[in-house]
Amino acid sequence: MEYSPPDLSGTVALVAGATRGAGRGIAVALGATGATVWCTGRSTAGRPSEYGRPETIEETAELVTAAGGRGIPVVCDHLDPAQVAALVAHIDAESHRLDVLVNDVWGGETLFQWDVPLWEHDLDAGLRLLRLGVETHLVTSAHALPLLVRRPGGLVVEMTDGTTAYNEHTFRVNAFYDLAKWSVLRLAFAQAHDLRPHGATAVALTPGWLRSEMMLEHYGVTEENWREGTAVEPHFCISESPAFVGRAVAALAADPDRARWSGRSTSSGExxxxxGFPDVDGTQPDAWRYVVEVQDAGRPAGDAGYR
Incomplete structure (x- = not known):
């Protein structure tokens, strides 16, 4: 299946948390549409975030520009209201508008413990996870939405893990993680309520099993040979590239009837x-249907019928 990005020339987007993973994939996919993309995060050249990862927002911005858009990197800690206010003022002064806000700040991968009861989980780490995964989104929206609603048709995408339909019936990892991901789903619903009178849309969006930089390293593979990771985890067969969820955001932004999604949660697969867009390999992985029907059901791994 071939892919031709929509034309979003003139669109101005802010991808908060664009350093790596889904954020980088979204920023680059928006760049491929011709959009101007403000790429923010804490990891900059010579000064990585607490992750200690090599990816930087400057690299993301360069990828956006190479894809055909204009990437603008800005170092920003989205827990700091003053820094976010300065960021939005910068966007206003230079771009004079904001059409798409993607709240993808997370930073919690090293802060949660799997299947640990609330009282046994490290409290400081759990609270830090909630601040990074939820408070950052609130701070960013509080400062960015006044610019976004100046013009009708704005789009807010709240990035999370899992749809409402899945998460309301499934306990996710531990109490802190579960609360963080559920809170972002509800935040999209709440923002949709506030934005509707202004002609703007808010949507919660989840990728499937994402082949982020960290995940590829975990399985000792690259994007080119990722299927070898199924030798370690067979269900990795349903995984998707960050470009897939990026194309999902581009499709939403290009849809003149995107208000039909307002207040809803959806997935890259849906x-x-x-x-009608594909992942980079030409397939359409339907990860959340796979998780329910195969992985959670205890069936043997295999993506036949789910791509």
């Missing part, structure tokens, strides 16, 4: 079916 939007691929609705809008």
């Amino acid at each position: 939007l691929a079916r609705r809008y």
Whole structure:
């Protein structure tokens, strides 16, 4: 299946948390549409975030520009209201508008413990996870939405893990993680309520099993040979590239009827079916249907019928 990005020339987007993973994939996919993309995060050249990862926002911005858009990197700690206010003022002064806000700040991968009861989990780490995964989104929206609603048609995408339909019936990892991901789902719903009178849309979006830089390293593979990771975890067969969820955001931004999604949660797989875009390998992985019907059901791994 071939992919031709929509034309979003003139669109101005802010991808908060664009350093790596889904954020980088979204920023680059928006760049491929011709959009101007403000790429923010804490990891900058010579000064990585607490992750200690090599990726930087400057690299992301360069990838956006190489894809055909204009990438603008800005170092920003989205827990600091003053820094976010300065960021939005910068966008206003230079771009004079904001059409798309993607709240993808997370930073919690090293802060949670799997299947640990609340009272046994490290409290400081759990609270830090909630601040990074939820408070950052609130701070960013509080400062960015006044610019976004100046013009009708704005789009807010709240990035999370899992849809409402899945998460409301499934306990996710531990109490802190579960609360963080559920809170972001509800935040999209709440923002949709506030934005609707202004002609703007808010959507919660989840990728499937994402082949982020960290995940590829975990399985000792690259994007080119990722299927070898199924030798370690067979269900990795349903994984998707960061470009897939990026194309999902681009499709939403290009849809003149995107208000139909307002207040809803959806996935990259569902939007691929609705809008017809593929992942980089030409397939359309339907990860959340796979998780329910195969992984959680205890069936043998295999992506036949789910791509």
